[in-house]
Structures are given as C-alpha cells and as structure tokens.
Amino acid sequence: MKRTWRFWIALWAGKIITLGLLVTGKKGTTLPGKIANWIDPQIMRHLSLAYKDGIVMVTGTNGKTTSSNLLASILREAGRAFAFNQAGANLVTGITGALIQNTRWSGLAQASLALLEVDEATVPKFCEQVSPSLAIVTNFFRDQLDRYGELDTTVRMVRESLPKETVLVLNADDPLVAQFGTNHSRVVYYGVERTPDSVNESRETREARFCPLCGTELDYTLFHYGQLGIFNCLSCGFHRPEPETLAQDVRPEAGLLLFRVDVTQFEIALQGYYNLYNALAALSAARQLGINDGLIKKGLREFIPQAGRMERFHLPEGEITLTLVKNPTGFDQVIQTMLGIAKPLRILIGINDLAADGRDISWLWDVNFERLGTHEACIHQVICTGLRAEDIALRLKYAGVSEGKLVLEHTLTGALDLLQTNRASEEVAFILPTYTLLFPLREILENRQKNMSVSHLKAKERREGATG
16 A cells, blocks of 8 residues: 555654654644644554554453553564553544554564554444454453443444454453454454353352343353353353363462463462453463463563552552552452452542543443442541542442441541551552543652652661661
8 A cells, every 4th residue: 555645744744743742741642643633534544554473452441451462572572562542542543652662763664563452432433444364352341331332332333333354363251242253254262261250159249141143132151250250151052162272270279370371370460350360461462473371471470560450569568559440340349359358448539520530420320339348347447539539429428338437538648658558567448440540640649659669778878888
C-alpha cells in the first residue's frame, strides 16, 4: 500500500508532538495519535504494515493490561524487540500514538513485532485497518453499560471484526469467548482444570447463563468464577472445548500463584485466580510465537505487577496493595482474594462516575459485598472516597457492614492517612479505586514510597557516619 503525503505529514507531526511531550516530562501517547489520525485517518493501516513478524492484539473485558504485560515480560526474557502500548492507551488514538513512538522518521518500524492492547469497543475500528496475526480474547463481562451497551452487542462486534486468517487465543472456560472458535479454523484454547475455590454450584452473577449458539440454559459441572467453568449445552452440544494450555495443580503460596501446564511448573507474583487466566493467555500466545517453556517460565516469574493491577507499595506502616475495580465480576474476584488471605483487613474504596469510569454506578449493587458483611469480624474499617463515596458507603451498609466501620473521606491524602492510622502489623491493606482515581492514588503512593526510601537512605548514612 503506497504511503501518501498525508501519511508523512501525520507521522512527522505525531513524532514532533511526541518529542515535545517527552521533553516536558509527559508520557502521553493519545495527543500524537489524535493529531496524526486527524491528518491521515488511514495512518494506523500504513504503520501496521511495517511489522513483518506480525501484530498481537489483546482484548476482552478484564485482564487486557495484565495479560499484555505478562506477555511483554516473556518477550523481553526471550530477547524479542516489539512495539507496545504499555501505558494502556487502548483506543485508536492511543494505539496510533504507540505505533508512532516505535516508528523512525524514515517510516521504518523499530521492531518487527507489535503487542497491542485494544479496548473491546475499539476492535471493529482497529480491525478495519489492522489485520492482527494473533488475537487474545480474555473474557466478556458487563462493563460500563452506558458506554458499551448490552454485552451481546459487544461480543458480536468483536466476533464479526476478527479476520479469518488471525490465530485466536481463546479462554475455553468462558462460553462467550469459546463460541468464537466454532466458525474459526485457527484457534488455540486455554483453561483451568480447577482451583481451590472452584465449586459445583454457584449463585454468582453469570453473563452466559444461556448457550450463545441456541439459547438453551447451559449445564455446568464446575464453576471457577462468574460464568467461567466446565459447561455443556444439552440441546445443541456446544461445550467447553478441550484446552491446549490447561492449568493443573493450582495453588496459592506466599503471595504467589503456582500452577502446572503439561510437565512444567509455573508461578506468578500475583494474587487472585483471575490472574491465573491472564498468565495462561500470555503463556499460550508466547508458545504460538515460538518461545520455549523455559523462557516463558522465567518471564512469568520475573513479572512485576503494573499500574494498579495488584500492585504493591511498601510504606512505613506496612504494605498496601492497589488494584483497579470496574465491574461486578472483577470486584467479586478482588473480594474473594482479600478474604482468602485470612488476615485482618483495612480497605479503601474509591468510586468516581466520570466518563472513563462509567456514569452509571448501579453496577455496585451487583457486586457481592454481602461477603464482606458476613466476614465483618476480620474487617477493621472501610474508608469510602471519591465523587460517589456516599453511594458505596450506603451499598456496604445494606451488605451488612456496620456503620461504625464505614468512614467517609473525600480527600485522597486524608483517606490514605486514615487507612494507615494506628495500623497493626498483622493487618493487610487494600485500595480499590475506579479508573479516574487509580492514577492520582498511585502517584501519592509512589511519592510516599520514594520519600520513605530517601529517609531510610539518610538514616543509614547517619548510622554509618556515627560508626565511622
């Protein structure tokens, strides 16, 4: 495809803006992509053609960022260079900006492979211009109905957009994802045999109660969480496919998740069984890219949680875990993870209702907060912050958390101070924000962690000076 004068102007404008942002200390990829797309609406198509080893797309409701970063860790361990929208800007403008960053002024790509996280609602626009060689689809859950619309609409849009020649890496345990393989010839499935929390019956909210092919209610012999599990349609025969990548002997141990695939033992420094699926997605894709299990194992083991995905901060009062919450199923899994630690809990929940969070917060009533109510004895306090602090406090009250343990604090620094005040050594602290609160909270935590490190260094220097 011939590159036009529009392409060159768009590319150079994007690179100049990117350079300007870097000089001013900003990381933004959205603005260069926005300007470049305005100049040449086909620039993403032109840029994508330079990646001779292909483009890996990661999409789905939950786990896109973690799955992408896990795969990135494996690729680095294997010595593979690749373009990557690591900042998580997964709309057309952010993806274009990331590709511009990884393109030389001459128009040549700096790497032959691209790894791109793509918002599920953006997949149709993305695939109009880009034909991914490999596409990971993680799962589908209700998420921001005011933006995405009904879930079946999102699933249909993604399914119909994926090119026939793309190799699909699919979550076999999610019926909404597994259905993609019924009319696609190039499919790799991953799944879980069982976890310590798998059950034969479940009252959790499930998105795929009915067969996506014929509408008959699905029969489950095992539930992992949500609609993920071992399923079968007694009417049309649609069933959970046999995974090529199957996690067995799953167990948590000392803050790690351990599991076996075939004869190889793997581990990740992440909590929550939902992160097991993220690891399996990355593992399956890495195998398709020709990376051996030894390098995959090391890449998973060396992975450091990023940007509020079970990210840990070490402060003087104790460790804090920061993790994004954005929909009922994801929140339920975080609650399950917290309670599974079996230690006294301090929790800070931050709920905003800005555009990026979703204006409609009625989803909070679909979260199983009642589990916190029934385990109230192990909860020291729950601090509620954000624009909808009162709403989450009310929801928790109805869930059975006593008013005496609910605290309202609208300032983020004040909420963090309350979380750490008089904290006992055995207490575990979690911060659970929606999207627009994630990065402000993360910045405060990073600054406090950095200040603590500086203080410790100065104290060490004073001690060494005194002994010298």
